[in-house]
Amino acid sequence: MVAYKSKVVERIHLPSRARRERALEEAGYNVFNLASEEVFIDLLTDSGTGAMSDAQWAALVRGDESYAGSRSFDELEAAVEAVMGFSNVVPTHQGRGAENVLYGSLLSDGDVVLNNTHFDTTRAHVANQGAEPVDCPVESAHDPTADEPFKGNFSLESAWAVVDDVGAERVPVVIQTVTNNSAAGQPVSVENTRDVAAFADEIDATFVIDACRFAENAAFVARREAEFADTEIDHIAREQLGYADALVMSGKKDGLVNAGGFVATDDDALFEQCKQRAILYEGFPTYGGMAGRDVAAMAAGLREAVEEAYVTDRIEQVRRLATMLEDAGVPIYTPAGGHAVYLDAGTALSHLPPEAFPGQAMVCALYQEGGVRGVELGSFAFPDTDRPELVRLAIPRRTYHTEHVEHVVETAVAVLEESESIPGLELVSEPEMPEIRHFTAELEPLSS
Known part of the structure; x- marks a missing residue:
């Protein structure tokens, strides 16, 4: 059962494919560098991005x-x-x-x-x-x-x-x-x-x-x-x-x-x-x-x-996105967690080795395809650690509706269909502190 109704709305729009591709290049293939107006569905983080009561x-x-x-x-x-x-x-x-x-x-x-x-x-x-x-x-x-x-x-x-x-x-x-x-x-x-x-x-x-x-x-x-x-x-x-x-x-x-x-x-x-x-x-x-x-x-x-109605609605929205992605054949980390669905980029882009940052490549592809912004939590965000190549789709609290979730699924499916053609990435610049490099580092596609 839905626990809320909307009292305030915000207009959003999907920039053209050409504009998205240009914006991504200007951002150094790092979606943290994108302006919010260039993003249609923003799943970069659930931190501070939700709607208040x-x-x-x-x-x-x-x-x-x-x-x-x-x-x-x-x-x-x-x-x-x-x-x-x-x-x-x-x-x-x-x-x-x-x-x-x-x-x-x-x-x-x-x-x-x-x-x-x-x-x-x-x-x-x-x-x-x-x-x-x-x-x-x-x-x-x-x-x-x-x-x-x-x-x-x-x-x-x-x-x-x-x-x-x-x-x-x-x-x-x-x-x-x-x-x-x-x-x-x-x-x-x-x-x-x-x-x-x-x-x-x-x-x-x-x-x-x-x-x-x-x-x-x-x-x-x-x-x-x-x-x-x-x-x-x-x-x-x-x-x-x-x-x-x-x-x-x-x-x-x-x-x-x-x-x-x-x-x-x-x-x-x-x-x-x-x-x-x-x-x-x-x-x-x-x-x-x-x-x-x-x-x-x-x-x-x-x-x-800690109210039952709130937290049930929260967990269930994440579960619904996970179920829809699984049903569509998109590889994800299971079972779904509480605040996000994690795409298994290592499986989806199996042609790319870890040093080509398959998770970050998938993040860029999701944005290019449907204006969806996620975040990589694999070899780019955590260098020199043994972790799976994941892309986190973090859902802001009390913000998006069924139509938005459906768009995310459609975008992920389209990316998966073209996965073999998605190129890897290489670093162009990065800060001195490796633990936080993914916030500001810039990349470029690997030449084929």
């Missing part, structure tokens, strides 16, 4: 813009405690600001950080502190066809191997990302979270949950983990998050807002460290780089995110 828009009007002691911060603090179970909150302008605040407070040169799978900005912030990010995914995470319910889980076997190799004293932080974005948005079980918390405690490490999509993850737990079959989404979320020592959050995902993030912890000493670092990099601790109106909207969004 009428309650959130009302919160914007009521926002308190006081520099210190903002009433809007009190609302956010209350929402985080009610929904997520943490009493100390440090607001930031977005998730990567929260990563800077938290990991800058926890990490030093030479440290090793374990994660089920680091996302790009997480990996970059860890590396920026002089620490080494190490992924510990379960074996099935890199198998697009494995039919398992929690392919986003953290591999304790891999984690113990790292600890045995480097020593527990070099691993001060253990992170679990829910859902596991870099592993195709796959969910994480509560049982696995309990086990990871116990592991972190045993090696005396701070256990951090990257909670960007905590509500979506809780919805999968309710559907797939027998222990929680009759449990409400908000209760699952509080239990799973409650095993952590600290949270890092991009409110642009399951905060349902266009800007904002925060760090949350019940560790008073860590809270003070984060608060002081936030003053330096983000702003005063009651606004954290956001306008008061955005703080208020995020407080409302967090409460909406």
Whole structure:
């Protein structure tokens, strides 16, 4: 059942094929460099791109813009405690600001950080502190066809191997990302979270949950983990998050807002460290780089995110796109995750080796064919890592309708039909930091 009706609409149009081809060339075959007017259906990210509710828009009007002691911060603090179970909150302008605040407070040169799978900005912030990010995914995470319910889980076997190799004293932080974005948005079980918390405690490490999509993850737990079959989404979320020592959050995902993030912890000493670092990099601790109106909207969004009607609609839209693509013969990563469908570019463009960036080639083909913008999460975004060649189609929350989804499917089918003629790509320029090269690097087609 559809949980919403539209009250405001935005006109969109599909640029001509010639214009799309010219725009892509001018963008250096990197869709991050495209102007939004050149894009018809934008599935680049679900971060900050969704539609807010009428309650959130009302919160914007009521926002308190006081520099210190903002009433809007009190609302956010209350929402985080009610929904997520943490009493100390440090607001930031977005998730990567929260990563800077938290990991800058926890990490030093030479440290090793374990994660089920680091996302790009997480990996970059860890590396920026002089620490080494190490992924510990379960074996099935890199198998697009494995039919398992929690392919986003953290591999304790891999984690113990790292600890045995480097020593527990070099691993001060253990992170679990829910859902596991870099592993195709796959969910994480509560049982696995309990086990990871116990592991972190045993090696005396701070256990951090990257909670960007905590509500979506809780919805999968309710559907797939027998222990929680009759449990409400908000209760699952509080239990799973409650095993952590600290949270890092991009409110642009399951905060349902266009800007904002925060760090949350019940560790008073860590809270003070984060608060002081936030003053330096983000702003005063009651606004954290956001306008008061955005703080208020995020407080409302967090409460909406764990409502059954919202999260069911969210998960089902992603599932529908996945089913339609599968039925049309487009290879995808299965089962579908919570916020996106991941196309298996390695299979679709099997004539291209990893060094020719098949995922990025498919991203460009999708844009050329139908004005659809996705993002590559394979050898281009994650150099020197052993990951499948995936293209993420991230669905903004409460934004697109059935006709848009159908256009995406038609575009993917057309690309697949011409897959053998799609050329690979080579780098022309890239920034010094490889962890974030896909944001600004430029490429060109390989000559045949």
